[in-house]
Amino acid sequence: MCGRLRLTNDWSDIKIKLRLDDIAAPNLMPSWNIAPTQDVLVVLRDPSTGVRLSEKMRWGLIPSGARDSKFSFTTFNARSETIDATPAFRGAWRSAQRCLVVSDGFYEWRKRKGGDKQPFAIARADSGLTVLAGLWDEWRSRDNGEIIRSCTVTTCPPNELIDPLHGRMPVILAEDDWPAWLDKTSATLAELKALLRPYPSDKMKLWPVGKAVGNWRNDGPHLVEPATAAE
Secondary structure: OOOOEEEOOOHHHHHHHHOOOOOOOOOOOOEEEEOOOOEEEEEEEOOOOOOEEEEEEEEOOOOOOOOOHHHHHOOOEEEOOOOOOOHHHHHHHHOOOEEEEEEOEEEEEEEOHHHOEEEEEEEEOOOOOEEEEEEEEEEEOOOOOOEEEEEEEEEEOOOOOOOOOOOOEEOEOOHHHHHHHHOOOOOOHHHHHHHOOOOOHHHEEEEEEOHHHHOOOOOOHHHHOEOOOOO
16 A cells, blocks of 8 residues: 655756656645645656646546545555456546656555554655656546546555565556556557566665654654654
């Protein structure tokens, strides 16, 4: 599972790294504690021009045919094994509405004796952007015409580093895999499914952090400061 993200990088760095063609930055504030139903930064590929564009979307996919927006509370993750068959996601999958969800990393919790949980911050070993495989969709309210564009983060079985914490992890895409994931036409189903695999453990790092990250209302750089595992 992946239920908390962070993104604090400078926009100019993100734009260069993702090779974005945006003129202006999206109105998205830095956050060390992004929770489902909040906004995340995603990258799409314009099929007519081939350029990469950024957009702010709600985290928690609302299928275009949903009766209301409550879906976003339960669809912030999509299992890689069934993403093409699960009713909430198969429409976006069949329409090739794939995106990159941009982050600095994510958090996960390890259960301890007595039912307590220790949070860990997780990132790439080189501290680079942690770019996740996502799907997006557009929903229009039948009542007032409100339009919400939303997304989900794909998950897969854990690698050796994440396994002691949780039985799932987000699909982290290497830079060489971004074009295939964003391209609507060139990649085959088998090639796309092959991308939905655990990121190598030796290219990741994790460290214990304080319990304040467990409350989505808390935010700030103190949330990623190392803490003792016994905190």
